[in-house]
Amino acid sequence: MYRVLEKVKSHIERNSELFLREFVELLRCPSVSATGEGIEQAAEIIIDMLKELGASVETYRDSGGNPIILGELNEKKDGTIMIYDHYDVQPVDPLDKWSSPPFQPRIIDGKIYARGASDDKGNLVSRILAVKTLVEVLGELPVNVKFILDGEEEVGSPSLPKFIENYREKLGADACIWEGGGFDRAGRSMIYLGAKGVIYLELIVMRRGGDLHSSWGTIIENPAWRLVMALSTIRNTDGKILIDGFYDEAVEDHEAEQLIRELDIDRADIDAMTDQAELIEELPNQELLRQWLLSPTINICGIYSGYIDKGQKTVLPSYAFAKMDIRLVPRMRPDQILKLLKQHLNSHGFQDVQVEVLNRGYPAARTSPKEPAVQLAVKVAKIVTGMEPLVFPNIAGSGPMYLITDILRQPCFSLGVNYPGSNIHAPNENILVEYFMKGIFQCCLYLMNFVPWIKHSDAPYLRF
Structure with a gap:
């Protein structure tokens, strides 16, 4: 042999x-x-x-x-x-x-x-x-x-x-x-x-007409502010998702938990993988691994609105959108999570925020x-x-x-x-x-x- x-x-x-x-x-x-x-x-x-x-x-x-x-x-x-x-x-x-x-x-x-x-x-x-x-x-x-x-x-x-x-x-x-x-x-x-699992979507806010001079910002709604306010209701500063029922189907997996306990990875390994990026919260190493691998989350991939080139331009944008992905753990169903997101936006007064699903994803x-x-x-x-x-x-x-x-x-x-x-x-x-x-x-x-x-x-x- x-x-x-x-x-x-x-x-x-x-x-x-x-x-x-x-x-x-x-x-x-x-x-x-x-x-x-x-x-x-x-x-x-x-x-x-x-x-x-x-x-x-x-x-x-x-x-x-x-x-x-x-x-x-x-x-x-x-x-x-x-x-x-x-x-x-x-x-x-x-x-x-x-x-x-x-x-x-x-x-x-x-x-x-x-x-x-x-x-x-x-x-x-x-x-x-x-x-x-x-x-x-x-x-x-x-x-x-x-x-x-x-x-x-x-x-x-x-x-x-x-x-x-x-x-x-x-x-x-x-x-x-x-x-x-x-x-x-x-x-x-x-x-x-x-x-x-994953879902990929856009949140979109639009108003009638085109871009305006920013002086109208005192009486005309700004879609960029509207989008930012909607986004701020979805996650807190500790990284927890605030949508009711979001975590309900994320059932604990004992085999997965055991594998996390056995992982011989230290903070230096995590820093190497992330180029020493800042953490949301300082946690013990094993808890960091648990959050990273076993927790679902909602991530903002990109935000666009108004003038974003070099220099200055005073403008009141007519639209704003955010590209987002939702990472799912076992037993979470993509359709159910999308339903909960839409309910969350509506219940918080953001009926005008459109949810456009670019990819319904998979579990x-x-x-x-x-x-x-x-x-x-x-x-x-x-x-x-x-x-x-x-x-x-x-x-x-x-x-x-x-x-x-x-x-x-x-x-x-x-x-x-x-x-x-x-x-x-x-x-x-x-x-x-x-x-x-x-x-x-x-x-x-x-x-x-x-x-x-x-x-x-x-x-x-x-x-x-």
Whole structure:
């Protein structure tokens, strides 16, 4: 067994430059789902990568959106792994904050800088390369593998629910490796067992007519003030949401609480992940983690009204709007939360504030740490790094993982290549080359042990 592992590891090391070139080729392709830029080209690159593995590949556009790619390698084995990733990326704004062009990848001090390097092309490519490595070293895959590759994750995956519903019979698997995951500052694997749910909306205030001279502010309502006053009723200065019933469905999860207690993360780790941003409230470290990972919240993503360019202009704006996201924890229902928000605004005298739902979103998802597929991930991560992994109940962000856990009924978790300084959704997004290569090996080791583990609780390639 040890010799096989050495062959796998050596193959990755020998082909590291080739693997990086394949990664860089995809990074050069923008694939911004918010604008559509480069989406088709990125899909073609990925389809070619899958076909090179010998996978059967189909693309789906049933909802008229970006292509969903389904790749399958059926080796007639006794177990099947699903891999979910997305090939679309966030817009690059603000462009002037990037140290290099976001779609001209550069390697500096062991890091690859490019939009999508960590979210999510690094994970996507590393997993394809893990499959490629096993095919080339072993001559075949030790497990059946299916890829679901989403082109709309960054805009809420609107086509994915219909895809799952229409093609459910094609999507059977014993477990799913989700996007994300990675390594911390010390090199420990970070495994995530779930994701929060999300709703994205706008609050809009408008009055008749256009902008006026600001001198009319003594007798004419200002939509910007109206919006600010409405927003101030939603959350207090401690971060608590003030909407009646908002927390009612957020039931305590004892397994999740236990995972929080076991997380070996200190304040320095939190500072590293947030670039030392100011906290809402100084709390003990474990309580900070609990609030971050297990609490729902409402966030203002942006506010716009009136004159916002340089210099001055005295104006009474005719409209104001705020873009907002609502992060949900398990058992919270998006439709119910939207209903409560609208009731809150009406009961506080803000019937004139319009709620425009840009994405009705999806509920949260979580997998038990007792699932055999998760226990294998923990074992593999410990072998690869030589350290106990950090197992999180969920990411603090969101993703449509519920489609896997609740609809397809598969355990789902993240085991990937990111790190806390990846700058996801921000300028200078990057990934460490070391972790990219280590992630390929980690994925190889997981795939090699999966079938014997789920069938016989045996991991032959971990005994050395």
